[in-house]
Amino acid sequence: MSRKPCCVGEGLKKGAWTTEEDKKLISYIHEHGEGGWRDIPQKAGLKRCGKSCRLRWTNYLKPEIKRGEFSSEEEQIIIMLHASRGNKWSVIARHLPRRTDNEIKNYWNTHLKKRLVEQGLDPVTHKPIASSSNPTVTTPPENLHSLAASSSDKQYSRSSSMPSLSRPPTSGFNTVSEVSEITSNVWTPVQDGSLGCKKRFKKSSSTSRLLNKVAAKATSIKDILSASMEGSLSATTISHTSFFNGFSEQIRSEEDNSNASLTNTLAGFDPFSQSSLYPEHEINATSDLGMDAQGYDFSHFLEKLGGDNHNEENNINIMNVEYGHDLLMSDVSQEVSSTSVDDQDNMTGNLEGWSNYLIDHADFIYDAESESLEKHFI
DNA sequence: AACAGTCTCAACCGCCTCGAG
DNA sequence: TCTCGAGGCGGTTGAGACTGT
Known part of the structure; x- marks a missing residue:
């Protein structure tokens, strides 16, 4: 076989990417386009594995990537799709414009999964957890929207393990819409290649509107x-x-x-x-x-x-x-x-x-x- | 102010599939 | 038909940010 392994060679850097590395990768891809990841590190002057470059690009640097807070509507879609497809993050990501599977996965694991558990629902099956095994089960939400709508709470409190859930009006989507309107703002994608770790972003109002619909x-x-x-x-x-x-x-x-x-x-x-x-x-x-x-x-x-x-x-x-x-x-x-x-x-x-x-x-x-x-x- | 605990998410790991050779 | 690398994917980790005491 004539192919070279992807990540051979000593001295390959790991860990967080620096601004300089990001700039090199962005510059190279802008000039030559995506693909051929195996050769990109050498050609771009990066001491990184090609796979690492690809992940950095697809999950973070790609200009069309949307970052920041998930709207209530996006949450609803994630929850619905997860209920039907399970941990098929790439499948779910295809239905959420400009969101990466990695981001959706992270968001599920850090927010939505907990929220379901908090609601007494098994995050795997989306069915109620048996009350005997979960004495802290609260009243299940009236519908899906209450789960998603509660997301706005997290913007005000981070310390509590989960935001408190209040039962929304039965015509939930108006509520969701209103919540989105209240919390939505201009989101800021990372376009300059700088490290945006831990930044907090606002929601995209346009995405919220459409997904709400x-x-x-x-x-x-x-x-x-x-x-x-x-x-x-x-x-x-x-x-x-x-x-x-x-x-x-x-x-x-x-x-x-x-x-x-x-x-x-x-x-x-x-x-x-x-x-x-x-x-x-x-x-x-x-x-x-x-x-x-x-x-x-x-x-x-x-x-x-x-x-x-x-x-x-x-x-x-x-x-x-x-x-x-x-x-x-x-x-x-x-x-x-x-x-x-x-x-x-x-x-x-x-x-x-x-x-x-x-x-x-x-x-x-x-x-x-x-x-x-x-x-x-x- | 200092420390400990918690949370977030970028990045890595390892497995799988597909296709080139 | 088999081997193997590239790319894709889901699971996991750990550094850093945040919060409470």
Whole structure:
């Protein structure tokens, strides 16, 4: 074999990077681009392992990296994704624009994991820890948002092992939004290569806004489902069977479709309270509707999904604004229409598909010009 | 002011996968 | 087909910052 080992040679430096080293690495990559890490140390005049250079660049020096406080919305997404994917930090990072897997991992280990434990939830399974083994279990949060919203507390107290959690209003996302507004500010990425260790950063308001909307979508789905269960389903104009089975098909094609926690959240089940967001009979009704698919119309559901301009205050209109009803109907239904319908998943199962579709088929794209994040289906 | 305990997170370690040879 | 290096990934560590006494 002709290849050289990555990190051979004595005298390779370890430990914290100096400003000088950072400058050398940044300068080299700006000139020659990424890649070929094995040769970078020598060419850039660094006494570092190529792997160390790559990590330094990807986790810290890369200009597009976002650093600093995680917004409540980002926290929600991390928690939801962790519930469904586990410690797949790279997977989670793909859904959080400009966050690195390392940063997410650190944040989980130092903040979110503790918060779940504090709430009496097993950070691995996201299920309640048995009260016998955890006498300090507190009242579980009413929903996911209370966990994320509490993040603002940490800005005021570091000494307490965990910030105190207060139960937010039931329309949690407004609260989250407000919290984000209060705490958000301009974040400062490290762009000059200087060591920014232990710096405290503020949140990105643009990221917060967008992610808040994503989270609000989950709420809207719950609202819609609830409304639908109250009898507002009307005559068929769109085959919900094909629509939803498309998602079911989608989720079946996933390598990992065991994301019950996340999807349960969206489908009327809150993994944090471990209780249904809807009365049991309503969930049963959901299943019944799914089983008896013929003749029902989910255009009401889709309309809600697509946006509700009259409900802007409650952030329910996000689908229309950010994702677009048309976009939804075109992109999604195209995929659906090409999907064979061979079974009749119940509605909960279909919502699983929907939530996973959102997670796995959309990417955030940052528009530097408008300083906004846009979500694109992929 | 000094010390001890706690917390944070950059960096490292080791394993895995993929692809080149 | 096998070997091995590059790159990717998740787990862990430890220096430094922070807080309480």
